[in-house]
Amino acid sequence: MHQLGRMWLAVILTWWIAAPASADVRIVELLPDPPNDIAGDANHDGNRSAIEDEFVELLNTGNAPMDLSNWTLSDAAKVRHTFPAGTTLAPRETLVVFGGGQPQGIKGHVFTAVAGTLSLNNNGDVVTLRDSAMEIMDSISYDSAGQRDQSLVRNGDGELVLHTSLEGAQDALYSPGVVITQ
Ligand SMILES: [Ca+2]
Ligand SMILES: [Ca+2]
Ligand SMILES: [Ca+2]
Numbered sequence: 001m002h003q004l005g006r007m008w009l010a011v012i013l014t015w016w017i018a019a020p021a022s023a024d025v026r027i028v029e030l031l032p033d034p035p036n037d038i039a040g041d042a043n044h045d046g047n048r049s050a051i052e053d054e055f056v057e058l059l060n061t062g063n064a065p066m067d068l069s070n071w072t073l074s075d076a077a078k079v080r081h082t083f084p085a086g087t088t089l090a091p092r093e094t095l096v097v098f099g100g101g102q103p104q105g106i107k108g109h110v111f112t113a114v115a116g117t118l119s120l121n122n123n124g125d126v127v128t129l130r131d132s133a134m135e136i137m138d139s140i141s142y143d144s145a146g147q148r149d150q151s152l153v154r155n156g157d158g159e160l161v162l163h164t165s166l167e168g169a170q171d172a173l174y175s176p177g178v179v180i181t182q
Pocket of ligand 3: 029057080174175176178179180
């Protein structure tokens with residue numbers, strides 16, 4: 001009986017450790033409110049757009065490549081982007097989805113929202129990453145901090161902070177494709 005109990009414990013621990021593996025891909029930065037004028041040209045295409053220069057940045061925080069085929073990114077209203085089959089994110093690699101435009105010189109994987117816009121409300125919204133089975137892999141909600149003319153960054157355990165509050169940002173307003181954590 002004792003041995004059976006230990007066996008069950010092993011089974012439960014294995015499940016518990018294995019389950020979060022798919023959540024190694026995290027939303028690490030989002031820009032709902034591109035700054036005014038050319039300072040807000042986050043996708044570097046020479047044109048500041050309140051719609052096109054919005055972005056969401058993902059990072060594979062794990063040690064294994066992640067297959068993002070048919071994963072989706074949604075705001076509170078609906079799906080705004082679906083990742084094409086064959087999208088794979090290596091460990092520590094980034095992926096950025098812009099609202100639109102012609103992104104130039106951004107590191108890592110770069111996409112523009114297939115819906116034509118990310119529609120991140122400046123005064124609060126929810127951004128959710130789901131896998132191909134529609135399971136929630138990560139979700140971030142923000143409030144009116146979204147309208148501060150700079151991006152919001154996930155700091156460590158999940159708290160959102162302003163991009164310029166990070167020393168490593170060196171006063172930059174956002175950093176698509178580059179991970180700055182402190
Ligand atoms: Ca917006
Ligand atoms: Ca732009
Ligand atoms: Ca970044």
